[in-house]
Amino acid sequence: LPSFVFFCQFSDSAGYVGFANLPNQVHRKSVKKGFEFTLMVVGESGLGKSTLINSLFLTDLYPERYIPGAAEKIERTVQIEASTVEIEERGVKLRLTVVDTPGYGDAINSQDCFKTIIQYIDNQFERYLHDESGLNRRHIIDNRVHCCFYFISPFGHGLKPLDVEFMKALHGKVNIVPVIAKADTLTLKERERLKRRVLDEISEHGIRIYQLPDADSDEDEEFKEQTRASIPFAVIGSNQLIEVKGKKIRGRLYPWGVVEVENPEHNDFLKLRTMLVTHMQDLQEVTQDLHYENFRSERLKRTGK
Amino acid sequence: GQSGLGKSTMVNTLFKSKVSRKATQPGREERIPKTVQLQSVTHVIEEKGVKMKLTVTDTPGFGDQINNENCWDPIIKYINEQYERYLREEILIARKRKIPDTRVHGCVYFVPPTGHWLRPLDLEFMRRLSKIVNVVPVIAKADTLTLEERAEFKQRIQRDLKAHAISVYPQEDFDEDPDDRALNDRIREKIPFAVVGADQEHQVNGKRVLGRKTKWGIIE
Numbered sequence: 001l002p003s004f005v006f007f008c009q010f011s012d013s014a015g016y017v018g019f020a021n022l023p024n025q026v027h028r029k030s031v032k033k034g035f036e037f038t039l040m041v042v043g044e045s046g047l048g049k050s051t052l053i054n055s056l057f058l059t060d061l062y063p064e065r066y067i068p069g070a071a072e073k074i075e076r077t078v079q080i081e082a083s084t085v086e087i088e089e090r091g092v093k094l095r096l097t098v099v100d101t102p103g104y105g106d107a108i109n110s111q112d113c114f115k116t117i118i119q120y121i122d123n124q125f126e127r128y129l130h131d132e133s134g135l136n137r138r139h140i141i142d143n144r145v146h147c148c149f150y151f152i153s154p155f156g157h158g159l160k161p162l163d164v165e166f167m168k169a170l171h172g173k174v175n176i177v178p179v180i181a182k183a184d185t186l187t188l189k190e191r192e193r194l195k196r197r198v199l200d201e202i203s204e205h206g207i208r209i210y211q212l213p214d215a216d217s218d219e220d221e222e223f224k225e226q227t228r229a230s231i232p233f234a235v236i237g238s239n240q241l242i243e244v245k246g247k248k249i250r251g252r253l254y255p256w257g258v259v260e261v262e263n264p265e266h267n268d269f270l271k272l273r274t275m276l277v278t279h280m281q282d283l284q285e286v287t288q289d290l291h292y293e294n295f296r297s298e299r300l301k302r303t304g305k
Numbered sequence: 306g307q308s309g310l311g312k313s314t315m316v317n318t319l320f321k322s323k324v325s326r327k328a329t330q331p332g333r334e335e336r337i338p339k340t341v342q343l344q345s346v347t348h349v350i351e352e353k354g355v356k357m358k359l360t361v362t363d364t365p366g367f368g369d370q371i372n373n374e375n376c377w378d379p380i381i382k383y384i385n386e387q388y389e390r391y392l393r394e395e396i397l398i399a400r401k402r403k404i405p406d407t408r409v410h411g412c413v414y415f416v417p418p419t420g421h422w423l424r425p426l427d428l429e430f431m432r433r434l435s436k437i438v439n440v441v442p443v444i445a446k447a448d449t450l451t452l453e454e455r456a457e458f459k460q461r462i463q464r465d466l467k468a469h470a471i472s473v474y475p476q477e478d479f480d481e482d483p484d485d486r487a488l489n490d491r492i493r494e495k496i497p498f499a500v501v502g503a504d505q506e507h508q509v510n511g512k513r514v515l516g517r518k519t520k521w522g523i524i525e
Contacts, residue, residue, distance in 0.1 A: 155307070
């Protein structure tokens with residue numbers, strides 16, 4: 001009886017079936033189910049990765065952070081630390097996992113420092129492949145890494161040898177989004193020059209970073225272009241609130257002025273955040289359709305199945 | 306220090322002259338060399354009639370590789386070679402009145418402004434070099450640290466240096482008298498100096514100052 005009433009409500013023309021309502025159903029289901037997203041952050045210590053993540057998601061993912069001294073770092077190899085938070089916004093739940101990689105690039109000899117990272121990404125693919133090929137496929141948990149923010153130091157003249165090696169080793173396994181960290185150390189000219197250098201070096205080495213898909217009909221074409229033109233995003237993060245013109249905003253207080261995290265004139269933070277949230281779906285799709293499929297076909301070819 | 310920490314700009318700012326050629330000048334190929342090189346440039350600069358023959362030795366490639374093990378070896382070798390050269394002149398029976406002194410009088414070590422701790426590379430380098438040359442550690446590009454972060458970073462570095470018995474300049478062992486010690490103690494409290502270099506002038510309150518202009522203020 002209810003479905004009959006439903007059809008009657010919408011049948012104002014002969015050829016109308018009513019499946020135009022499907023997106024709403026998907027939407028409702030998705031909201032109920034919630035979303036999962038795994039973001040990996042990679043970069044040397046001290047580039048502000050944790051602060052940026054906290055700023056992006058307005059949470060304190062690392063409340064009791066212990067920063068190890070150099071003596072400890074000498075002993076350490078790269079660790080993988082995954083923290084998961086459930087954040088909710090207007091009834092939509094997001095289970096966000098941030099995978100941190102402390103120790104990356106810290107050692108004097110960083111030759112093998114991304115082996116651990118590659119292994120982690122492969123392990124998640126392996127697990128998913130195993131679950132997908134299993135008998136009971138109802139509740140496959142997707143812990144695959146959907147996006148990797150790679151932090152580039154603003155203090156260099158472009159990419160370092162380690163940056164190039166890392167990206168070349170991982171661009172076929174994960175969506176790489178290069179980010180220029182601690183951008184408040186650069187003047188506008190320096191920032192533009194660095195961005196250009198980084199892009200030149202990326203193309204020179206044949207590195208494939210995540211490409212923003214073309215704007216859909218309902219999206220702002222110009223905004224998309226502007227966003228694309230800003231890559232790599234030069235960002236600042238902050239865990240502190242500063243009072244500016246009567247409002248409390250996230251920023252960094254220097255003797256010579258206040259750098260505002262969410263001020264587009266100061267840095268690309270807003271662009272990065274917008275890009276991330278409007279492309280979470282696409283990032284997951286590319287992971288599934290491209291990176292995971294590559295892994296799967298390699299793996300199956302190898303075992304001769 | 307690693308490339309990009311503003312070493313050349315700092316030297317030019319310090320001596321108010323174009324002593325070092327910046328790697329970011331247009332037209333100059335900036336490639337990180339595969340091994341550590343040592344490049345010395347000598348200038349004679351003059352101020353109020355006083356001449357100084359300044360030699361600046363740069364070390365491109367230091368700390369820039371993926372594997373930086375022993376990257377300090379070429380530097381140690383260079384410093385010892387200068388001592389060797391001086392010694393050879395000094396022990397001659399008929400030696401020159403003014404022995405050409407190419408010994409390295411000071412080594413400024415640029416620490417990246419991470420705000421955390423010294424990195425393994427920093428510790429290893431300073432530990433070895435402080436035994437053969439005056440090491441002056443400096444926090445590079447310090448305009449990325451707030452005053453609080455700067456103070457904390459300095460404290461952590463001081464603790465690190467003490468914990469590893471690294472003796473940077475001015476070394477306590479060479480304090481000559483209580484006055485000297487008092488003066489040097491004040492300096493030691495501030496080490497490592499957090500610095501910013503600039504070669505462009507801007508107008509601030511009617512004066513021309515060297516600084517970096519950003520959207521949120523001018524760093525002098």
